[in-house]
Amino acid sequence: MKSPLAALFVREFAIARRIGGGGSMGVVFLLVLVTIVPFAIGPDLNLLRRIGPAILWIAALLAMLLGLDRLFQADFEDGSLDQLQLGATPLEFVVFVKCLAHWATTALPLVVAAPLFGVLMAQEAASMLGIGVSLLVGTPALTFIGAVGAAATVSLRRGGLLMALLVLPLCVPALIFGVSAATAASGGTIPFATPLAILAALTLASGALCPFAAAALLRRLGE
């Protein structure tokens, strides 16, 4: 028999793959954004090259928020959330594993796609690598922080906008250090490792704290 958490990861992964949407919708959203930005900016390659990492990070952040409000909502509506609380596994671990599965199905495609879309933003190879690495390190923080917002708005029919309002300010640190790491990869005054280390710290801290906050919110749903 599988361990409860391994079974949960496999289930979340299977649901995301079969329903689709999450991963491919994010990538298409990213593609749409990086396609229209150069038209709006105009034919200034230097400008495009300078703002490219920021645009890609903003697009990835918004793409991740697109489906995040559904993280617990489906489980809430079909009664699975009640059952998940009856397991011997603490709800904090359940939230953590659901975040991991959500990251693997939604953020990982973005991490792979964003550096490639960097071509549209006139990025050099080093910069594309920097964008990819910074997204790989930073996007888990966005998922964990988003999980708190998703848990807070789980019982609301149209909670998506409220969730974005709650979550976006908390994502700003990850955005700042993510973009500065991605920019530092292609030269500049600060070394690449410094913002990346802070970004990694943000991910680790949010991974350690946010599941507790989200689980506490989910437990209080009935009150």
Place this chain on the structure above:
Amino acid sequence: MEAVDFALSDGQALILSGPNGAGKSTLLRAIAGLLPLAAGRLTLDDDSEEIAASLHYIGHAEGMKPALTVRENLDFWSSFLSRESAAAALAPQDALTAFGLAHVIDIPAGYLSAGQKRRIALARLLVAPRPIWLLDEPTTALDVRAQAALAAVMARHRAGGGIVLAATHSPVGLENAGELKLGTVA
């Protein structure tokens, strides 16, 4: 909600009855730990484990994912809810057979009728054995044969020392069960 007080031992059953809105579901959810208790407490004589980990709660929602097949749904709940100390769990195939539904095992749960979904939710009782069953209107949407199957499953559970608490308006086929009337109008 009024004050209630009851104790159940191995093999006993209790039926919660009362008008709509009397608090039957609320009581079951509170016992399951899904709602906080305003006052009072719940105890297991054998307090080696938490109450929530030794009970099943079958509510109005089935807790089944429409995109997954019946087998995948039950396999997941079997892995997630089973306890190491528990008696041998039934395989999803056998649990469904007990409810006369073995033929739908490879169909996505989303395609099933309300009664079939309810029977799959009830099959969860068998794939992850737990001693206390909290059943909220278990016979909703069930046909006569499925109700008889449920009665047989509950009788077997009680014969093995299990406890059943059912909130219901219609007879669920629990013999020698106590009854707790909630919200009786004065």
